[in-house]
Amino acid sequence: MDARCGTLENMGHDEGLLPPENLQSSLFFETPEEIYARVFRELKPRTAVPEIVVEFCRFANADSFIRLDDGRLRVRISDLLGGAPAPIAEALAFILLGKLYRKQIPRLYPYRYRLYLNRRDIRRQASLVRQIRGRKFVSGPQGQHHNLEELFERLNRQFFDGLMGRPQLGWSRQPSRAMLGHFDPSHQAIIISRIFDDPSVPALALEYVMFHEMLHLRHPVEHSGSRRRVHTKEFKAAEKEFPKLMQAKEIIKRL
Numbered sequence: 001m002d003a004r005c006g007t008l009e010n011m012g013h014d015e016g017l018l019p020p021e022n023l024q025s026s027l028f029f030e031t032p033e034e035i036y037a038r039v040f041r042e043l044k045p046r047t048a049v050p051e052i053v054v055e056f057c058r059f060a061n062a063d064s065f066i067r068l069d070d071g072r073l074r075v076r077i078s079d080l081l082g083g084a085p086a087p088i089a090e091a092l093a094f095i096l097l098g099k100l101y102r103k104q105i106p107r108l109y110p111y112r113y114r115l116y117l118n119r120r121d122i123r124r125q126a127s128l129v130r131q132i133r134g135r136k137f138v139s140g141p142q143g144q145h146h147n148l149e150e151l152f153e154r155l156n157r158q159f160f161d162g163l164m165g166r167p168q169l170g171w172s173r174q175p176s177r178a179m180l181g182h183f184d185p186s187h188q189a190i191i192i193s194r195i196f197d198d199p200s201v202p203a204l205a206l207e208y209v210m211f212h213e214m215l216h217l218r219h220p221v222e223h224s225g226s227r228r229r230v231h232t233k234e235f236k237a238a239e240k241e242f243p244k245l246m247q248a249k250e251i252i253k254r255l
Contacts, residue, residue, distance in 0.1 A: 002067035003099035039093040043103045056082045060133040062117055062126055066096040080126055088116045130186035139170040143197035151210050177255060181209040183216035208248035
């Protein structure tokens with residue numbers, strides 16, 4: 001039995017119930033284990049608190065995990081959060097324990113956690129850690145049937161006046177249908193699913209996916225408060241400039 005809390009990409013916006021006014025504030029002198037024990041008692045008041053072990057790990061992202069194993073709660077938290085204020089540690093405890101035991105929690109806690117991760121200094125630190133610790137597999141642009149470098153430069157001339165700097169380009173390890181392409185700003189890399197490196201797949205679909213990821217390079221993610229906007233108004237407007245846009249999307253739907 002386990003659960004995890006990831007970065008802003010997998011954090012929802014409307015999780016749980018609205019907080020009552022008398023919620024207990026986090027005590028600044030509590031140890032991490034004491035915070036989790038207190039939150040456990042609040043979420044499961046009729047259950048004895050198990051042994052709790054909290055450790056901070058050198059993860060490449062602000063990921064955190066909780067697992068119940070042989071009656072022991074083991075919590076593994078990114079060391080990016082090692083210096084987080086007590087209210088953030090409390091919020092993460094509610095999120096992790098709530099997911100583990102499928103308990104609804106006040107919206108205050110996911111909001112507070114997202115707000116902290118969305119701070120400019122924390123985002124900058126997380127990006128640096130991903131660059132240093134993260135391992136990025138980049139196969140290179142040449143596939144069996146298509147060359148991503150040639151495609152990038154053609155689209156660059158057609159839509160960006162040839163002014164866009166070329167990032168690292170590569171194919172995914174497997175022909176994924178779940179993630180057709182993604183731009184990784186920490187490693188300045190565009191990765192395209194190998195599902196498109198197939199002569200039976202119309203080239204229009206590959207061109208659109210590459211164009212879409214190039215727009216992520218041109219229009220970065222916007223951060224405001226606790227919110228993170230990946231596809232901005234400018235992004236969506238620029239995407240409409242792609243010829244045969246609807247046809248390309250229909251091809252992708254059939255994949």
